[in-house]
Amino acid sequence: MIHARGLTKTYTLKKTSVDAVRGVDLDVEPGQLVAFLGPNGAGKSTCLRMLTGLLPPTSGTARVAGHDVTTEAAAVRARIGYIGQKGGAGEAFRIGDELVTQGRCYGMTRRAARSRAEELLTVVGLDGMFARKPSTLSGGQRRRLDIALGLMNRPPLLFLDEPSTGLDPASRADIWSHILRLRADHGTTLFLTTHYLEEADAMAERVVVIDQGRIIADGTARRLKADLAGDRLTVTLHDPADVPRAAEIAAGLPGAAGLASDGPRLTLRVAAADRALPEFVRALDAAGLKIDTAESSRPTLDDVFLALTGRTIQDEEA
Amino acid sequence: MTFLRDTATIFSREFAPVWRDPLSLVFTMAQPLLFLYLFGPLLENGTDTPGPAWQWFVPGILIMMCLSGPLMAGYFLLLDLIGGSMERLLVTPVSRTALLVGRTLKEFVVLLAQAVLIIGLAVPLGLDPHVPGVLTGLTLLVVFGIGLGGLSFVLAIVSAPGGELFYGVTQVVMFPLLLLSGVLLPVENGPGWLQVAAAVNPVTYVVEAERALFAGRFLDAPVLWGAAAAVVTALLGLHLARRRMARGL
Missing domain, CATH: 3.40.50.300 (P-loop containing nucleotide triphosphate hydrolases)
Structure with missing residues (x-):
């Protein structure tokens, strides 16, 4: 057309x-x-x-x-x-x-x-x-x-x-x-x-x-x-000292990328958060690491734009 | 054929509001009516004008309308450009030329109706119109109006979407053109520099031509000059408008 x-x-x-x-x-x-x-x-x-x-x-x-x-x-x-x-x-x-x-x-x-x-x-x-x-x-x-x-x-x-x-x-x-x-x-x-x-x-x-x-x-x-922004997982560890070990486990998840930590919080991007989150929680549990919170979030098109250009669409309009 | 149909389409679009509310025709001619009744009598008994006062003054009022009518055509176009309706029409297969010609035609019809009304109202006041001369004069008025309409369209297009340029230019240009054409009082009584300024103003020649025609003096030199000024304005206005339309809006 x-x-x-x-x-x-x-x-x-x-x-x-x-x-x-x-x-x-x-x-x-x-x-x-x-x-x-x-x-x-x-x-x-x-x-x-x-x-x-x-x-x-x-x-x-x-x-x-x-x-x-x-x-x-x-x-x-x-x-x-x-x-x-x-x-x-x-x-x-x-x-x-x-x-x-x-x-x-x-x-x-x-x-x-x-x-x-x-x-x-x-x-x-x-x-x-x-x-x-x-x-x-x-x-x-x-x-x-x-x-x-x-x-x-x-x-x-x-x-x-x-x-x-x-x-x-x-x-x-x-x-x-x-x-x-x-x-x-x-x-x-x-x-x-x-x-x-x-x-x-x-x-x-x-x-x-x-x-x-x-x-x-x-x-x-x-x-x-999925291709450009990926889903996001965020966990809060009970003991901040466990963050490096948790990060090692996270790196083994399918499609894991963009690992970042902030105090006891660890965030990363994965291919499919709905499958990765239970798997991640079980693996942390098996390693004896205690977590307080775990959440997954799906990206928005704004995340896509951010991933592509390093800017958000709203930035541009401001 | 398509061009004629498209022109008719645009003409009927533009004319519909006037048709549905003919009184608006009278409201938009408030200014010339005021000049006719409140300024004309001041000339009537004076010795300011060469020849009979009404014979001299009424052609001037018509020129005044001829200047403001096409200006309104540009103004309406500007409104359509600022809103989205011009863009909407440009996406249809309608002829681009017809978009302007249809609008111009509507202004003619309005201008002619108002001119006839003014002449009709001036007769009881003392105007003694020479009928073939008046008809020729109205034709000249229409030709001049086409050109002014074209110029005003171009001005509207280059002023969009803000519009300030349009208001600015029309304010700055219109009044000097009017005052320097000897519409209200004869420029012959003015200082030399003013007479020079009047001599380069095309409106002056059209006014002089209208006066000669209203008196039935077809063979006067001013008729030739006025006709030339009107035709040149028409050709220039049409040419610029077409060229601007071809560049896209």
């Missing part, structure tokens, strides 16, 4: 050139839900704008929905939907009129656009609001209107730029239920950017991490976490 090769964007800002995107290769198969993750300024939005034909790439090529974004822009545009970061509906217009305009931009007749608009307003739970203006809607309702605008042309591929940013938790969950339903009902390929790590973790089957204009990791959230 998306095939990008060597996609690059260089801006010139005040006579210095800024490499926003440096050689991105990306393949997305039909029906996938891909979360594009990275700190602000990493090149997420620039990539999205190039893939949707909003911005001409400096170099490289991209085929989106079967057509080249540069040479066959019109064919690409007809086949994709895009939900930007900012609200898509103009403030001066009735929301139904905006939906009809959107449909007519895709070449629908006024009548077809009108019936599609009514249909979509019902789908996103805004039925009866055809004649309202965007200013009378709540934040969550506006976002649902944006989704409706992005779906007018029944796109097989939908881009979403930070779809849930700035919404309260209930509205976020609601937006997600709409997004996931799209996929279940129509097999829509979804490509979205987010900086809510837990969302990418929970919803996307594939996570692509971008930093400083380059893709630095690509895989399922589970895989990335």
